[in-house]
Amino acid sequence: MNISVLVVDDEAAMRENLSAYLEDEGMDVTTIESGERAVEHIKEGHRYDICIMDMRLPAMDGNTAIMLLHKLLPDLQFMVHTGSTLYSLPMELRKIGITDDQVFMKPLNDMQVLTQTINRLLAETRETDQ
């Protein structure tokens, strides 16, 4: 079964680029334009392995969205994608197990890092499951 990825970003171009790349890498990608919608989407019963979340979003910000999604799906792994180079991972996100190497600053010169990180995260999850 393919890896399923949920991309949340308010910029359509960004959503397109990410999904195109990840799909090329053989993953199933769904894109959503806002935090609220993402929460609803999960509440509707959709499940993903990975969620790539933009931090600066209109209305609900990425931070809140992650926290809500985590509550709904504790197994969901997150990757933070932000345009602010000054971004530093807040304490609450660290508490739910998100680490600095899951944070990506825009722009990404090479999206290869995404594939690598996704693979690593999922490998780690499998290890803990076993």
Place this chain on the structure above:
Amino acid sequence: MTHKTAPQSQHLTPFVIATIYLILAALWEWLSGQLIIAIQSSQPQLQPYLGYQDWVFIALMALVIYALIRYNNNDLINVAERYRRGRELLHAILDSASNTFIYVKDLKGRYLLTSRGYEKLFDMTREEITGKTVYDLFPKDIADQSDLHDQQVIAQKQPLEFQESCSLADGLHTHVSCKFPLFDEQGECNAVCGIASDITDRIAIEERLREREELMRLTWENAHIGITTVDTEGRILTANPSYCKLMGYSEEELKNLSVADLTHPDDLPQTIKFRDALIKGEINRFEQEKRNLRKDGAIVYSNIHVAVVKDKEGNPIMTLCEGQDITQRKKTEEQLQKSEEILRLTLENSSIGISTGSLEGRLLSANARLCEILGYPHDELMRTRILDFIHPEQREAYGVKRQRLIEGEVDKLDEELQYVRKDGKIVTGHFRAGLVRDNQGNPLMVVGEIEDITQRKVMEEQLRRNEKLFRLTLKHAPIAIAVLDTEDRFISANPRLCEILGYTEEELFHMRHIHVVHPDDHYDIAELNKDITEDEFDGQGRYVQKDGGIIIGHIRSVLVRDDDGNPYIWVVQFEDITERLATDARLKESEELLRKTLDHAPIAIATVDLYDQFTSANPSLCEIIGYNEAELLKMQHLDIIHPEDRYDMPPGGQFSNIDVSSIYDATRRYVRKDGEIINAHIREAWILDANDQPQMYVAEFEDITESLATEAQLKQSEGLLRQTLTHAPIAIATLGLDDYFLSANPCLCEIVGYSEEELLQMKQREIIHPDDWYETLTEEEIENFDTGTIFDAQRRYIRKDGTVITAHARAACIVDANNKVQMFVVEFEDITERLAMEEKLRKGEQLFRLTLDNAPIGISLAYLTGKYININPAYCKLLGYTKEELLSMSHLDITHPDDQAETRARSKSIKEGKSKGYEIEKRYVRKDGEIITCHTSVNVIEGMEDDSIIVVGHLLDISARKRGEQEMQRMRTYLKNIIDSMPSVLVGVDLDGHITEWNTAAKQITGVEPDSALGKGFSDLLPHLKSQMEQVHQAIKSGEPVKTEKLMTERDGETLYSDVMVYPLVANGAVGAVVRVDDVTATVRIQEMMVQTEKMLSVGGLAAGMAHEINNPLGTILQGCQNIMRRLSLDLPKNREVAEELQFDLEKGHQYFETRGILKFLNLIQEAGSRAAKIVSDMLAFSRRSELHFLPVNLAEMLDTTVELASSDYDLKKKYDFKQVTIERDYDPTLESVECDKTEIEQVVLNLIKNAAQAMAENATSDKPPKILLRIVPEPDYARIEVIDNGPGMDEQTRNRVFEPFFTTKEVGVGTGLGLSVSYFIITDQHGGKLNVESTPGEGTRFIIRLPLHRRKEEE
């Protein structure tokens, strides 16, 4: 602690109870019996009732007894147990009191109970102690005391407290003992209980506290400095007596005042500022020099130290202020300033030229007088080298001496130097110089004084010459001359006189003149003392020579008066006339004899001149010839010769060819007046003059009958007389009564310049100066003339050549046989020369004397022994003695005791002929006791023939100058110290740019010692301030200080900034300036840095806002490109899959994209996007502060790592090859590690290295291979990392902007323009360090990173 009595005694025994019961029963029975008897006697029917009562009573009693027994039994069982327990409890209580002794004693002093402490104390068990008395345990005195106290307690029956001492093993202990009595049930005292607490330690502590408090109080009250405590509001809380005294208030009054009331308004703001800071805790203490207002309104200067006193929580409660009265010091400072001014004025107006000269021989200062002496304007003088003033002949010698002074071989210079004035005239200066040293004792400069002594020298020279002349004249004068003082004592006598009298001059000295006069002639030769009223004395008398010989002397004395008309000395001319008198006498005698012989001789004699004229004829001849003499004298010889016997007369008296030596001998006939012819034997002899020329002849007539012997004798005698006259060295002439010359000897002719022939035609009067004409004697006078008279006159004569001579003429009468005056014999002595000599001497002496009297310096004439011969008024004035007093003293008497040894040594040296004089500075003691310092020069007077050494001493009072020199020196040192202690560079400079002042700060920045700096060129020593000379001129011209701020200079390749202040110095006629240089590099750097940081921060703020907005589109661009390229690539399986579906030839398509450059364009887009992303990220770095990780980093390792990083950054597109660059390293091994963020610093260094490599690559030349030098240098507070390249460097404009954001010199697209800004930000803002750049275009660039070694707390 109640003590119960023994329980046994308190309980009833059963036996006793039984006894009581029986007694009671018996009693009851008895009583009942009595009652029954009584009732029976009255009512016998009541008997049964009584039996009932009996039983009741018995039963009751039995019950009572039982109860009693029961009760007592219980007591007996429990009492022992309770007693034991009570005792244990008691002991426990007693023992638990530590350091306290508790005991119970019975009335006899025996211990009943003791606490455990006793066991320890006496090393006994409690049981052993019990029963012992205090006497058993303690020494008697203590026991007595304790016992006494016990007794008191017992007597008074109440608790008492005592203080008891006892000496224990570890010293004397003091206890407070509380004793109280114990009572038994009856209230009787039966024991004493005591509780003793050891209070030794407490007493010791109390004692110490008391001492300390006393000490504090004494300190407070007796402190010499004023101490006050002030609350935080500034109100005075307390003040010690010193402070009260200082301020003139009482402590009570002060308590109502505040600091503001006591502080001078001008000093108040500062005081308040300090106090606020103190109370806020910003400072711990402060010190202020301030003015206080006394109660009486006076201002008191004080230096206060204020410290804050805090409570336990650290809140300030008051301040402690100590103040010291420095009013006196202030006043002294003011006085110092004043005295310095006076000193300066004194120097400036000094009559002595004063200068200071540098060690190199440049004038540093010169006062007005010096300019005057040397005839230069001041500024011109200052520009001239000292040696140029010195006379060329003395230059070399002076230079050597000066050097010796500077090198410390001599203390001072003191000599006469010839100076060449500007106008070429030579002046003689008395030059004295000393060396001024700085505080370290290094030579600083030469202070010299020049006293113009040209005039004095000329005078001295004149004096010396005159004196010499005078002395030589006296010495060589053929005439004996002496100088006598007014007491008739010889002061000097010339050799001639000494020879005459047979004494040496020394023997004669101070000998009374009258002593050499023959005792019998004292009437004729007076004592030449003050009693003589006439100014001249002329006398003749006998003198006694040393060997007893007697001579006759003729003295002529003239009294010389001093300026005030007081008799001063006698100048005596002495003439030994013994010889002359003898000659005169002999002559006279012989003449007399001759005359007499002639007159009375039977021989007739006549003298006949060359014209055959009779010049004399004696009576005999007259008798023989019959003519009287007068007749004969008018006749010629031939006239009386018989015509037949007449001889031939040569014409005109020319007897040149005759034999003058022969005596003509003939017998002729003569014709008498009466015609009678007589025969006479005649002998004629020639009288010759000095030239053996015949003058006349003597004819002797003899009657034939006369004896030949007589004739011959006469002839001979006459010849002798003639000869005598002719050859006499004395000018002699005979004069007729009519004043005609009758004869004149060669000597006279020589004197008057006339020949004898001429003279014989003349009267004496004709050759006498008209003013000196005398009256011709009348006949009558001649008649009555006393033939014994000798005329003695001094007259002027006029020589034939017109010159006037003065002659002393003495005339005596020649009488005939009748004692009638016939003629005069006159003896002339030409005294012209002698008079001239006398005059000259007198003048010379006068001059000499005046010179001495008026000389401003003290001059003395003394023997080498120190005995004075003469001294001038200045000398007396200098020493405060009168001349008379001094004459009776010795030079050593007035010499300061400490200087006597040297004076003796110098005298000795002279005596031994080793020196001819000396010059020293020595001290004298004046009559009034004052000590003065004089410059003394002593010189031997040469030309004294005898052995006595006479010295002339010159004294110049230099006391004031000495003091002045010292004061000046002191003041100079004082000022110098001030100047040297200033942190600013202070450089004095004259108009020409010569350094005149060079302080320690100047030395520190240049490394040039002040000594070598002085006189050097300003521009040479401070080349970076060269441009300031213009300001110096401007300042001098305008008289206003000129300030240049932030003057940019360069030293050792480093840019420095200085504030330069040029103060004009137009004081004392010296034109120059003081240049003050303050290094403000640090300040400027800080300012620059602040501006830069400010810029960075604003960039950072902007960037933070922009970043997100830009990063998103950039993400789209970059990721879009990546996606496009991936989807064009042949590798991705999905691409092939989709292409196959669409039947699109992917390979072809790829070829197409390649061929059309589409992939390349995509690459370019991606690159551009990356660069934009880099810019944003760099900008963001400015506001990124939180992520730094400060750890100790080994700089050397870090640099090496960075070089490796850089070398892997080979980038063709950037057109440089790092491998071509030589890396040199110069790491200081002592610097190990520095705390910093390694990544950040690496980034900075990498940036710098890459910049350098790029810059060098762009400007690569074959002759200069690219090289980067990495350096680590430790500095006191920083670690310095330098990145130095030999690239093209940059101009100043570029250098100033190099740290500006977006400033770049690289072509567009090569750099972001932020690299150096970010580096700057990292170093300065994030690390608190410094980043500087230095560069010289064409030579290279140096970036200097300074990382602080100790980071401040707030940055961590």
